[in-house]
Amino acid sequence: MASNGGKAGKSPAALSQNPHAIREPRENNLEMAIGHEVRAFRKKLGITVSDLAVATGMSVGMLSKIENGNISASLTTLQALSKALGVPITAFFRGYEEPHTATFVKSGQGLNIERRGTRAGHQYSLLGHVDNNATGVSVEPYLITLTMESDVFPTFQHDGMEFLYMLEGQVVYRHGDQLYHMEPGDSLFFDADAPHGPEQLVQLPCRYLSIISYPNKAAGG
Secondary structure, eight states: OOOOTTOTTSOOOOOSSOTTOOOOOOBSSHHHHHHHHHHHHHHHHTOOHHHHHHHHTOOHHHHHHHHTTOSOOOHHHHHHHHHHHTSOGGGGGTTBOOOOOOOOOOTTOOEEEOOTTGGGTEEEEEOOOOTTOTTSEEEEEEEEEEOTTOOOOOOBOOSSEEEEEEEEEEEEEEETTEEEEEOTTOEEEEETTSOEEEEEEEEEEEEEEEEEEEEOOSSOO
16 A cells, blocks of 8 residues: 655645745846846936046946946946945846746647657656756756556656656556555655656556756756
8 A cells, every 4th residue: 555654744844935026127128127236226326427427437427327228338437336336246247137038738649759768658748848048957847657568667867856646547656655646636745866757557558747856967967
């Protein structure tokens, strides 16, 4: 009989992130973003453009163009502004919104890929992938299908975290030394560094969503 690991009764810790929070709008134009921050820091100090011109050795006209996003400030100029305003150079870029991408996959059109277990009858359909995202985390969403041909159960072990959501059928899934009898609507979230994988196919076909997340690495691993 499958075990639930004895941890299901614990109350989860309060989440620190509000999923409905809306961030302040950011600029898509770098010059405008820098100018907005320069003006905001200047006003926070309660000084005029003329005061800042004296502190930096720049002209009032130059500073006005920078604050209005009309010119691209050089690194030397940003260093002077950083010193005069008492903030790090990186603070001028915090309002810049880098382009974000999204992946839309129509039903049945996920990319079928080769992974451990594919030759054992496990079908892996990659549902989306975003390159060079700003989070520092890579996420791989898969739709996994197990059929009558799935008679070999490989054990997986890799970096990151993994989330499973059962869609169809029933499977006994192993994580470490624990077994979980998963039915449609059940989910399992775990540290993927522990050995894991399907242990027994109870009702076929089995289909479940697998979302793997792990830190980005400079070199593939």
